[in-house]
Amino acid sequence: MHPEHDTDRPVLAAITGERRTLLMDAGNSPAHAALFREELARRGCRQPDMLILTHWHWDHTFGLSSWKSPAIAHEETAKVLESLTGLNWGEEGLEKLVKSGTISEESAEHIRLEYGEAREVTVVKPDIVFTGSLTVDLGGVVCEVVHVGGDHSPDSCVLYVKEDKVLFLGDALGPAVYGGPRQYSSTGFLRLLDIAYRYDADWYVESHGLPMTRQEFREDLAPWERLARIVDVFGHNRERVVLELKTYLQLEELPGDLLQGVEYFMAGAKRR
Structure with missing residues (x-):
């Protein structure tokens, strides 16, 4: 259901x-x-x-x-x-x-x-x-x-x-x-x-x-995986994280869900 x-x-x-x-x-x-x-x-x-x-x-x-x-x-x-x-x-x-x-x-x-x-x-x-x-x-x-x-x-x-x-x-x-x-x-x-x-x-x-197929799931999570890897490197440097993610996705602006995701990861990085 x-x-x-x-x-x-x-x-x-x-x-x-x-x-x-x-x-x-x-x-x-x-x-x-x-x-x-x-x-x-x-x-x-x-x-x-x-x-x-x-x-x-x-x-x-x-x-x-x-x-x-x-x-x-x-x-x-x-x-x-x-x-x-x-x-x-x-x-x-x-x-x-x-x-x-x-x-x-x-x-x-x-x-x-x-x-x-x-x-x-x-x-x-x-x-x-x-x-x-x-x-x-x-x-x-x-x-x-x-x-x-x-x-x-x-x-x-x-x-x-x-x-x-x-x-x-x-x-x-x-x-x-x-x-x-x-x-x-x-x-x-x-x-x-x-x-x-x-x-x-x-x-x-x-x-x-x-439900998503394996391919759909990987494609859906790919930007989030990249975001997490960027945060692993740059920590709570929000400006650098956003810049790196935009470059990777080849976008001028990040979509709303990923911008929200950035904030979630920033909150997590500050607790390290």
Whole structure:
């Protein structure tokens, strides 16, 4: 199911084997999860026997309470979700979470839109916890879940479906969004790109974008990879970074998304 940006609903995916179906991420609310269940039923697909969480962020986990199948998560994901159980998600509670840096004001606004004024949020802990990596055999279809970390969330994991050659990246390649300004570590970003490119994947799926072929993914990330490499050399020298990127891309002016990316990398470089 494709993402919906109005309330920050990420991609949900069901991977079906001969014996079991694995759900990737739980949805950002019971309503989001219900839509996916309905779509699976409409297509005649087996409902999930288990689910895996790519990381703890609310938009990927708050639908967990409405799934009956056991949930699998990295140990760091489990720790954060446990700390969020039983909290007040009303206005006062949301404001406290924003002030503490646990979530951003943008996330708080999306939660308001997704849940409305009643805002009954139930955070659930996963049933099965792993460290490092995990392999799940669904029957003729094998899924590898690997903890990769990154700026966006230290617990980020990717999910690779071997037989289909599909790599689900979650939000691993995204910037840090909580606890301060949005930022990227150039070295960390390049490390994650290297991990992604090592997979023998025909399709790459980021949780808030559309699926891309290997070629499309490489072409889409090429300017960002160059930007990260430039920052690795010139650090927080913004003027030099912009000049080098313009020269590489043969552009008089950088497009808006890359200019925003420059600011993310500058924020990350200042923390070195």
